[in-house]
Amino acid sequence: MISNEAWPTAIAYGGAFDPPHEGHRLVLRKTAESFPQAALYLLPAKTPAGAYGAHKQPSASFEQRMEMCYLAFASELQDLALTIDPLEAHLPEPNYTVRTMEALQRRDPEQHWAILMGRDQLLRFAGWYQPQTLAALASLVIIDRDAAEDLSPSLEELGRKLGLELEATGGSSWRWKGWSTGVFWLPGCVSPAASRLIRNNWGEAAQKGWLSPEVAQYIKRNTLYTRT
Numbered sequence: 001m002i003s004n005e006a007w008p009t010a011i012a013y014g015g016a017f018d019p020p021h022e023g024h025r026l027v028l029r030k031t032a033e034s035f036p037q038a039a040l041y042l043l044p045a046k047t048p049a050g051a052y053g054a055h056k057q058p059s060a061s062f063e064q065r066m067e068m069c070y071l072a073f074a075s076e077l078q079d080l081a082l083t084i085d086p087l088e089a090h091l092p093e094p095n096y097t098v099r100t101m102e103a104l105q106r107r108d109p110e111q112h113w114a115i116l117m118g119r120d121q122l123l124r125f126a127g128w129y130q131p132q133t134l135a136a137l138a139s140l141v142i143i144d145r146d147a148a149e150d151l152s153p154s155l156e157e158l159g160r161k162l163g164l165e166l167e168a169t170g171g172s173s174w175r176w177k178g179w180s181t182g183v184f185w186l187p188g189c190v191s192p193a194a195s196r197l198i199r200n201n202w203g204e205a206a207q208k209g210w211l212s213p214e215v216a217q218y219i220k221r222n223t224l225y226t227r228t
Contacts, residue, residue: 007035007112008035008038008112008113008114008139008141008184009037009038009039009111009112009113010038010039010040010041010104010108010111010112010113010114011031011035011038011039011040011041011113011114011115011116011141012041012043012100012101012104012113012114012115012116012138013027013028013031013040013041013042013043013115013116014042014043014044014045014088014095014097014100014115015043015044015045015048016044016045016048016056016058016065016195017042017044017065017068017069017072017195018056018058018059018060018065018195018199019060019065019068019072019195019198019199019202019211019215019219019224019225020065020068020069020072020073020195020215021072021191021193021194021195021198021205021210021211021215022191022193022209022210022211022212023190023191023192023193023194023210024072024073024193025072025073025076025212026190026191027116027118027143027190028040028042028073028076028080028082029076029080030143030186030188030190031116031141031143031186032076032080032081032082034141034184034186035114035141038081038114039081039083039111040076040080040081040082040083040116041082041083041085041104042069042073042082042083042084042085043085043087043088043100044062044065044066044069044084044086044088045058045088045094045095046062046088046089046093046095047088047093047094047095048094048095049094049095049096049097049128049129051121051124051125051127051128052124052127055094059199059224059225060222060224060225062089064218064222064224066084066086067218068215068218068219069084070084071212071214071215071218072211072212072214072215074214087100087103087104087107088100091103096128096129096130097115097128097129097134098128098129098130098133098134098137101113101115101134101137101138102137105137112139112180113137113138113139114138114139114140114141114184115134115138115139115140115141116141116143117140117141117142117143118142118143118144119142119143119144119151119154122140122142122151122154122155122158123154125140125158126158126161126162131162132162132163132164135162135164135176135179135181136176136179136181137181138181139181139182139183139184140181140182140183140184141183141184141186142183142184142185142186143185143186143190144186144187144188144189144190151172151183151185151187155174155183164176164177165177166182166183169182172184172185172186172187173185191210193205193208193210197210198210198211198225199225200225202216202219202224202225203216
């Protein structure tokens with residue numbers, strides 16, 4: 001098994017959250033169940049960086065997305081060790097994850113940090129800014145949205161791209177050879193909800209239960225995601 005020293009004590013969950021939805025909420029819940037001793041940090045990006053330089057342009061402002069996160073995750077703020085953190089608003093733009101993790105480690109160096117991401121982001125991780133540095137700074141916690149195929153082939157491909165080697169440590173965890181960081185996989189479907197689909201038709205998404213009533217009302221009140 002991965003040593004206790006490598007087990008995450010704080011997990012960062014970044015993204016645009018444009019808008020935050022039921023899938024995000026379920027991801028937080030599942031992560032909290034799997035890592036009950038870890039503090040969870042939700043970090044909405046002011047200017048989200050994308051893999052291979054394909055940076056995102058959120059439809060809603062940073063302030064609006066922060067407000068929607070507080071509405072969407074009100075229960076999690078009470079029930080889980082969750083903090084909604086505006087840190088990336090104070091960092092250089094675009095918000096590269098490696099800079100965020102460096103800032104988090106400077107702020108709280110005693111924590112063993114991990115980054116929470118979906119399998120789709122893992123497949124693009126080699127195209128992130130300074131991925132080797134990032135893998136050395138923090139472990140990766142991978143969660144599936146709507147698929148549960150074996151993660152090993154994707155990890156082997158990632159290792160080749162990064163010039164790193166992963167060692168299986170039992171169960172659904174791996175360690176980067178020579179480092180204290182690794183990869184943790186939380187298999188099983190979570191939700192098919194996706195922010196891009198919601199932006200196309202938030203009313204239909206609300207009917208599917210992908211949006212909390214409070215977030216749906218906020219979107220309507222602020223005329224967000226309207227078609228022109």
